[in-house]
Amino acid sequence: MRALFDRFYKLRLWAQALIVTAFAVASADLLTLFFYAIFFSDRLALDIVLTAIITVLVAYPTSYVFLSKTATVARLAAELDKAATTDFLTGLRNRRDFMQAAQDEIDRTDGSAGAVLFVDIDHFKQINDQFGHAEGDRVLVLVAEAIRASVRETDIAARxxxxxxAIFMPGADLPTARRVSERIWLNCRLVARGTDRGGITTTVSIGLSLHRVSQSLDDLLKEADSLLYKAKKAGRDRVVHTLPHEVVA
Structure with missing residues (x-):
């Protein structure tokens, strides 16, 4: 039954109203047929026709208005849901949605849940200061596109x-996470070609941490953040990761 309603709401509004009207006409005529067959059989055919006409005149505009309001509410609810989970500038997930999705992955996994990448644009403040915030926003959008093009379909990417x-990679081992992080690193270097100004460089520093059994999400993120700091301290424009058995202090 739910699948039937889902298919109904995917139809165009006029088609939904038409179906509701047809149902109303059929119901009204069946009732007319039942009562008039008993009490007014001599007027049955005429009254069935009149009932159908009256029902169409009342049901179609009423159902159209009602369904249009329902569709508007559904659209606004979808927009609010998207706004609550999406970064408005880049279209990636926002921090809140990332945290929830990553926690869900950890909760459903008994062993290692995968890997986390922290990606930071090197010297981004200089881009804003030298070229303006509009160009800085464009760099953010282009970097987000580079990340989206680099990760797997199952990965959770967010600003x-x-x-x-940040990217959470469910089920990823170190070789897989390294390949993805290196794609991100390389593709982000190419982002500068899509900007409107010469002289912009778009390198990134990346901290890569593997989730360990029973490790909390907070500890995993702190570890990835510490590795990101090491990448920056070592000169930026690089990927720093742990070994499978290593713990970052």
């Missing part, structure tokens, strides 16, 4: 801060 992005 979690001003120029900082």
């Amino acid at each position: 979690v801060g001003g120029e900082e992005f």
Whole structure:
């Protein structure tokens, strides 16, 4: 039954109203047929026709208005849901949705849940200061596109801060996470070609941490953040990761 209603709401509004009207006409005529066959059989045919006409005149505009309001409410609810889970500038998930999705992955996994990448655009403040915030926003959008093009379909990519992005890779081992992080690193270097100004560089620093059995999400993120700091301290424009058995202090 739910699948039937889902298919109904995917139809165009006029088609939905038409179906409701047809149902109303059929119901009204059946009732007319029942009562008039008993009490007024001599007027049955005429009254069935009149009932159908009256029902169409009342049901179609009423159902159209009602369904249009329902469709508007459904659209607004979808927009609010998207706004609550999406970063408005880049279209990636926002921090809140990332945290929830990553926690869900950890909760449903008994062993290692995968890997986390923290990605930070190097010297982003200089881009804003030298070229303006509009160009800085364009860089953020282009970097987000580079990340989206680099990760797997199952990966959870988000913008979690001003120029900082995070990716949770469910079920990823170190070689897989390294391949993805290196794609991100390379594709982000190419982002500068899509900007309107010369002289912009778009390198990124990446901290890669593998989730360990029974490790909390907070500890995993702190570890990835510590590795990101090491990447920046080592000169930026690089990926720093743990070994499978290593714990970052």
